[in-house]
Amino acid sequence: MNRERFDVWLRNIYKTQEEEISCTECFDLVSHFVELEISGENAVAKMPLLKQHLDQCGACREEYQMLLALARFENEGGAPTLDELKDSIR
Amino acid sequence: MFLMTNVRTNAEWLHDLSASGKLQETAIADLRDLLLRAALYFFNRNLDDFGGLNRDEILQRAEDCAQDALIAVMNHLQDFRGDSKFTTWAYKFAINIALMAARRERWKGVSLDEFSFSNEGAFFEWMLQDKSDGIAPDQSALQNEVRETVQDVIENDLTDKQRRVLLMMVFNDVPMDEVVRHFGANRNAIYKLLHDARRKLKSGLQARGFDVGETLALFSSQG
Numbered sequence: 611m612n613r614e615r616f617d618v619w620l621r622n623i624y625k626t627q628e629e630e631i632s633c634t635e636c637f638d639l640v641s642h643f644v645e646l647e648i649s650g651e652n653a654v655a656k657m658p659l660l661k662q663h664l665d666q667c668g669a670c671r672e673e674y675q676m677l678l679a680l681a682r683f684e685n686e687g688g689a690p691t692l693d694e695l696k697d698s699i700r
Numbered sequence: 701m702f703l704m705t706n707v708r709t710n711a712e713w714l715h716d717l718s719a720s721g722k723l724q725e726t727a728i729a730d731l732r733d734l735l736l737r738a739a740l741y742f743f744n745r746n747l748d749d750f751g752g753l754n755r756d757e758i759l760q761r762a763e764d765c766a767q768d769a770l771i772a773v774m775n776h777l778q779d780f781r782g783d784s785k786f787t788t789w790a791y792k793f794a795i796n797i798a799l800m801a802a803r804r805e806r807w808k809g810v811s812l813d814e815f816s817f818s819n820e821g822a823f824f825e826w827m828l829q830d831k832s833d834g835i836a837p838d839q840s841a842l843q844n845e846v847r848e849t850v851q852d853v854i855e856n857d858l859t860d861k862q863r864r865v866l867l868m869m870v871f872n873d874v875p876m877d878e879v880v881r882h883f884g885a886n887r888n889a890i891y892k893l894l895h896d897a898r899r900k901l902k903s904g905l906q907a908r909g910f911d912v913g914e915t916l917a918l919f920s921s922q923g
Contacts, residue, residue, distance in 0.1 A: 611822060613919065617920050620846075624905075626899055633886075637796065641788045642784050644784060644788055666891075672799060673795050676799075679741075680738060680795070681787075689741075696740065698744055699755050699758050700747070
């Protein structure tokens, strides 16, 4: 683990809370969080526990980032079509 | 085609998917296309995971994910609370399944055991690293103290399972779902092990007088 990653990990250790929500709770809430973000609301202030989980859990964070990107694309009308996506697989 | 499916309201999605006959068939086919799109969207951004597969095989994996996601969505329809667009809610099932499939593909055939012991792999290398390159001696000494504390907690305060999961995920980048699979657990249980490990590390550092600001400044002050 290089310095940069160790630094990030140390930060996460210090941000550890006594109670944190589970991955299941995160999955349940994340679509609402994404919806708030897309509509320009302060999702982090409204759902701090979810944000805390996303900061700590790489798998949930990766899914969240992908969901946000896809939902945002769609909201703006720029999402790739099924055929475009198939064509871009090598 | 996509624009056609996108015009359903949340209420219409729920109504049509719960209907019968042609109405339901059409809604399910539209939903399946959307889920396939989400799976392909994920795959496209993670093609590295599929190094050993050709295009047809990747597309087939995406079809399988869409099918599994469709079943999951239909089984959870009653859980949809309407606090997002229905499609956003549905996509998360496809993305979750696609992520697991992609990581499975990348890690298949890899034995995880070697990543879970402190005398092997990245943790061992980390312990042996030269920790003093180019920084002031007093800062370097303090950094070493922090690292030794972390090492001490990992080796002495964590349970065997907490230590193994931590070494796999934090030091060796084994994906969550592969660790889940290795231990026959679920994400919640693995997350809890890591959470408990972080709590012990945090209190271990604090007990030795390393408060948050001072410690982070020690490591982030360098380029």
